[in-house]
Amino acid sequence: MSLTRRRTAAALLALPLAFAATPAFAENGGGRPRPRTLHIAGDSTAAQKYADAAPETGWGMALPFFLGHGVGIANHAVNGRSSKSFIDEGRLDVLLRGVREGDLVLIQFGHNDSKSADPTRYTEPWSTYQEHLRQYIDGARARGGLPVFATSVERRKFDASGTALPTHGEYPAAMRALAEEEDVALVDIQALSIALWQKLGAEETKTYFNWTATEQDNTHFNPPGAIAVARLVATGLLERRALAPREVRRLADEIPESWITWPRA
Secondary structure: OOHHHHHHHHHHHHOOOOOOOOOOOOEOHHHOEOOEEEEEEOOOOOOOOOHHHOOOEOHHHHHHHHEOOOEEEEEOOOOOOOHHHHHHOOHHHHHHHOOOOOOEEEEOOOOOOOOOOOOOOOOOHHHHHHHHHHHHHHHHHHOOOEEEEEOOOOOOOEOOOOOEOOOOOOHHHHHHHHHHHHOOEEEOHHHHHHHHHHHHOOOHHHHHEEEOOOOEEEEEEOHHHHHHHHHHHHHHHHHOOOOOHHHEOOOOOOOOHHHOOOOOO
16 A cells, blocks of 8 residues: 555554434345435536546545445536536436435535625525525425435645635535434535544645646646545544445555546546
């Protein structure tokens, strides 16, 4: 394992696991696990990328590497969407049509909800953002699914002293508050990712984001970054008991970057 991967593994193991227990997984008769699907509603940080965008990689592309064979992925995340625009474009309706009893609906929005200059995407953290998130909760539960919140993964931003800085304003706090109010499992990816970026430092985190010879992107990931964030997501889902131990794998293993592929659109 490379020095970078060893440092990443050590940083992940050192992160706090402050997750409470929630109901776990669906079973068939006799206690056998029922195959189910994890549906992702989110933005570009999670989305499937295609060959013309490589090496940009959404963490949703790496999440299957950490899931057992009884859990499938339906990645509905799309570049540029907010909790509002995802609904307004009919994407939540499409996602919900595929939800079956026992499925998970993993909801990560916030990056684009803050775009105050764009009324098609903007939401206010403590009002319209929460109002839109409630539609995801209600829709998933009406189909027998388990809604799970994920606070927005942090961007790469450091001050002059090397301190990793939060960039999402009040949106993570608003999601946390709504999760508690509505008894929704929450994976605090914002807190976990900013802690990881801090442990890795300003220079090494460049190797996790989409920094190329022509672009310095501090929002989107390359394969190592997507794998690291997907590992945080899978670990969080296990700790929250949204996934059972049998439904995850490789949480402590190195994942080869070559496993990431970018299909043609």
